[in-house]
Amino acid sequence: MTTPKDETFNGLSAKEWTILGKNVWNDLSSPRQSHHLLHGATFPAALAERALSLYSKQGDIVFDPFAGIGTTIIAAAKLDRVGVGIELQEQFCTLASSLIDKEKTDLFSSKQSSRHEVICDDCRALDKYLYSNSVQLTLSAPPYPKVDIRPPKVQGPGRPRKNDLAEEMLERVPAHSLRQDDFGNFGYQMYLEELKLVFKKVLNVTREGGYSVWVVRDQRDTYNGAQYIPVHADIINLGVSAGWRHHDLIIWDQNDQRRLVLLGYPNVFYTNLNCSYLVVFRKPKDK
Ligand SMILES: C[S@@+](CC[C@H](N)C(=O)[O-])C[C@H]1O[C@@H](n2cnc3c(N)ncnc32)[C@H](O)[C@@H]1O
Numbered sequence: 478m479t480t481p482k483d484e485t486f487n488g489l490s491a492k493e494w495t496i497l498g499k500n501v502w503n504d505l506s507s508p509r510q511s512h513h514l515l516h517g518a519t520f521p522a523a524l525a526e527r528a529l530s531l532y533s534k535q536g537d538i539v540f541d542p543f544a545g546i547g548t549t550i551i552a553a554a555k556l557d558r559v560g561v562g563i564e565l566q567e568q569f570c571t572l573a574s575s576l577i578d579k580e581k582t583d584l585f586s587s588k589q590s591s592r593h594e595v596i597c598d599d600c601r602a603l604d605k606y607l608y609s610n611s612v613q614l615t616l617s618a619p620p621y622p623k624v625d626i627r628p629p630k631v632q633g634p635g636r637p638r639k640n641d642l643a644e645e646m647l648e649r650v651p652a653h654s655l656r657q658d659d660f661g662n663f664g665y666q667m668y669l670e671e672l673k674l675v676f677k678k679v680l681n682v683t684r685e686g687g688y689s690v691w692v693v694r695d696q697r698d699t700y701n702g703a704q705y706i707p708v709h710a711d712i713i714n715l716g717v718s719a720g721w722r723h724h725d726l727i728i729w730d731q732n733d734q735r736r737l738v739l740l741g742y743p744n745v746f747y748t749n750l751n752c753s754y755l756v757v758f759r760k761p762k763d764k
Contacts (some may be wrong), residue, residue: 488534497531502755503730512572516546520618520692524729525552528616528755532688533558536591537613542600543660544673547573549616554580554593558613562595563603566654570597599658600675607682615679619691620653620661622668622708625700665706669715676719682729683760689721692729694753703747709754721758729753 482490489497497553513519525548533539535557541549544562548571552578553560564570573595581593596606653661660668679689696706713723732751740747 486534487531489530497527500726501728501730502527505729508732512546512576514597515572516569517546518618518620519548522548522552523608524623524692524755525549525616526556528690529553529556529558529614532616532690532757538607538611540603540607540612540679541617542603542615542679543617543619544573545597545618546567547577547595550577550593550595551580554591557591560593561606562605563598563600564595565599565656565659567597570595601671601678602676603678604682609681610684612679612683615683615689616692617690619672620659621666621694622660622696622706623662624665624698624706625698669711672712673715673719676716678722680720680760685760685762687725687759688742688750689716689758689760691716691756691758692753693756695750697747697750703741703745709756712756716756716758720761722758722761723756725755725757725758727755729755739764 481490482488493628501758502524528540531551536559537561538561539549539553541547541560541562544550544564547562547564550560550562552558554695555615559604562573564573576594577595598605653659656662660671663671676689683689691712693708693712695708698704698706701763709726713726718725730752735749735751737749737751740749
């Protein structure tokens with residue numbers, strides 16, 4: 478028995494639903510444009526478009542509290558959802574607004590009336606901008622947490638050794654602002670506590686049965702024995718303790734987009750952390 482497309486909650490047919498059912502995404506290498514390089518930690522447009530297609534339908538409100546240059550909101554404009562983002566850094570808000578405007582001028586005029594914006598603020602103030610029980614989907618990637626405590630830099634001649642794990646891992650961490658309210662500057666415990674506050678507020682603005690999808694990557698504490706920090710598992714636990722139901726886990730395989738580096742050779746073997754996770758939560762009926 479099949480259900481007509483327009484009667485499914487996300488507008489997908491049974492065939493589309495099945496094809497999109499893979500829990501490892503390894504086909505998301507959408508080309509990076511110059512504006513992606515200006516930010517350094519964006520996710521691909523294809524990832525945002527797929528997540529929006531799975532967990533929302535036309536006309537729904539989609540939210541991104543760590544909006545960066547607006548990849549989620551641009552996908553919302555393209556797929557005819559309402560899109561609201563919050564971003565701390567003014568230069569990213571400005572860039573997001575011009576990219577959104579460009580996307581909207583490329584679209585049919587019928588789609589240009591709905592709201593698509595990135596507000597410049599701290600996302601912990603999100604309840605100022607959204608009504609309770611209004612959002613269908615939150616899609617967001619928070620900054621990488623600061624899990625390492627770096628020793629003072631010793632000046633010396635020469636480049637770091639190529640097999641030095643700490644230096645290799647640091648090369649992959651994108652720069653963030655020096656602001657105290659930037660989540661990228663919080664120690665790990667504070668990061669989780671403040672994120673829990675955001676999760677509670679997002680739960681309140683999400684409608685019953687709505688979704689919240691968090692794109693995160695695990696880390697190594699490179700200055701403390703390279704201990705593995707299972708960020709995605711910590712996010713699952715904090716989401717559940719904030720009142721969400723853990724709904725799904727998708728692996729975003731990035732092996733094709735990242736250069737393999739030699740880690741720990743020849744003494745300790747480490748894998749390259751070449752995947753991210755999409756942690757999917759759902760708002761339970763009684764919240
Ligand atoms: C990983 S980036 C998100 C990139 C985004 N997904 C995109 O594709 O453009 C995380 C963003 O969170 C922002 N951020 C950090 N702390 C914030 C806060 N307190 N409130 C809002 N945004 C914040 C950073 O400036 C950064 O742009």
